[in-house]
Amino acid sequence: NWTTGNVIEEQVEAIRAQVGDKRAICGLSGGVDSAVAAALVQKAIGSQLTCVYVDHGLMRKGETEQVEKDFVAATGVQLKVVDAEERFLKALAGVTDPEEKRKIIGREFIRVFEQAQAEIIADEGPAVEFLVQGTLYPDVVESGGGTGAANIKSHHNVGGLPEDLEFKLIEPLRKLFKDEVRMVGQELGLPEEIVQRQPFPGPGLGIRIVGEVTKERLDLLREADAIAREELTAAGLDRDIWQCPVVLLADVRSVGVQGDGRTYGHPIVLRPVSSEDAMTADWSRLPYDVLARISTRITNEVRDVNRVVLDVTSKPPGTIEWE
Numbered sequence: 001n002w003t004t005g006n007v008i009e010e011q012v013e014a015i016r017a018q019v020g021d022k023r024a025i026c027g028l029s030g031g032v033d034s035a036v037a038a039a040l041v042q043k044a045i046g047s048q049l050t051c052v053y054v055d056h057g058l059m060r061k062g063e064t065e066q067v068e069k070d071f072v073a074a075t076g077v078q079l080k081v082v083d084a085e086e087r088f089l090k091a092l093a094g095v096t097d098p099e100e101k102r103k104i105i106g107r108e109f110i111r112v113f114e115q116a117q118a119e120i121i122a123d124e125g126p127a128v129e130f131l132v133q134g135t136l137y138p139d140v141v142e143s144g145g146g147t148g149a150a151n152i153k154s155h156h157n158v159g160g161l162p163e164d165l166e167f168k169l170i171e172p173l174r175k176l177f178k179d180e181v182r183m184v185g186q187e188l189g190l191p192e193e194i195v196q197r198q199p200f201p202g203p204g205l206g207i208r209i210v211g212e213v214t215k216e217r218l219d220l221l222r223e224a225d226a227i228a229r230e231e232l233t234a235a236g237l238d239r240d241i242w243q244c245p246v247v248l249l250a251d252v253r254s255v256g257v258q259g260d261g262r263t264y265g266h267p268i269v270l271r272p273v274s275s276e277d278a279m280t281a282d283w284s285r286l287p288y289d290v291l292a293r294i295s296t297r298i299t300n301e302v303r304d305v306n307r308v309v310l311d312v313t314s315k316p317p318g319t320i321e322w323e
């Protein structure tokens with residue numbers, strides 16, 4: 001019979017047998033799946049695992065710190081954090097086309113990850129033979145049940161990993177659904193904030209700024225997003241909504257009045273959705289008082305934002321993310 005305890009025991013044993021005295025690496029995205037996969041493998045092989053977290057500067061407020069502190073504290077995992085903000089911002093300079101942004105972010109991510117891999121391999125003794133992936137059962141089904149890096153969806157890991165990857169895969173979550181993964185994560189002692197995380201796209205805030213991505217705009221969007229998340233959490237709505245992208249329309253300006261002066265600022269879009277699987281979605285009917293609080297706080301606290309608008313489009317026709 002299925003218990004999280006059984007799953008963990010079974011996987012720990014299997015991973016130990018598979019890895020032996022070799023080493024493994026795992027890319028952490030900050031999301032639930034990679035976090036739980038890493039924690040499970042860590043439990044099995046301890047310091048034979050090194051995790052790599054690429055900070056592309058497109059993360060939300062507090063996210064990198066959450067991985068650095070909370071995740072390490074809960075698991076004791078060996079973590080290599082690569083600060084790649086400058087590199088990503090440079091690569092994104094002047095780019096406004098959404099698909100071009102995605103491609104650039106995916107490409108840079110792979111380069112940084114490969115570089116980190118090479119450094120780990122150079123630094124430490126025995127060969128790194130294994131790559132840990134947080135592949136879930138629905139991912140396996142979608143990709144035809146096969147194994148191997150070529151099957152990793154491009155959506156999954158910001159553009160996917162290279163096809164000529166010379167690693168054997170460890171995929172301890174292959175038989176599990178999302179809710180089961182969350183239970184396993186909880187049992188492994190991961191903090192609630194990681195286990196109950198809502199989906200967040202690999203390209204991060206880079207695809208939530210309509211227009212060019214710059215440091216100033218990212219900082220502004222990070223503030224607005226933090227306020228929206230704070231208020232949604234305070235209102236106890238986290239489990240009711242699937243996710244709530246907060247989008248900055250950086251290329252749009254409108255006239256406002258704040259204090260006793262005219263302003264000419266940018267709109268922020270709230271995109272709360274309910275969904276079962278992100279394939280289709282409906283816009284969430286959030287309570288007006290919660291929307292009002294978010295709006296008031298964002299326009300008061302975030303410089304250059306003088307308007308908050310609500311996206312009331314279902315998917316289809318709108319996608320969940322704006323880009």
Ligand code: XMP
Pocket residue numbers: 154155156157158159199200201202203243278279315318319320321322
């Ligand atoms: P869309 O915008 O296609 O999003 O309706 C569906 C779901 O996928 C997430 N999303 C991504 N997740 N890498 C990811 O890991 C990506 O490139 C990516 N793009 C969209 C989105 O947040 C939503 O949950």
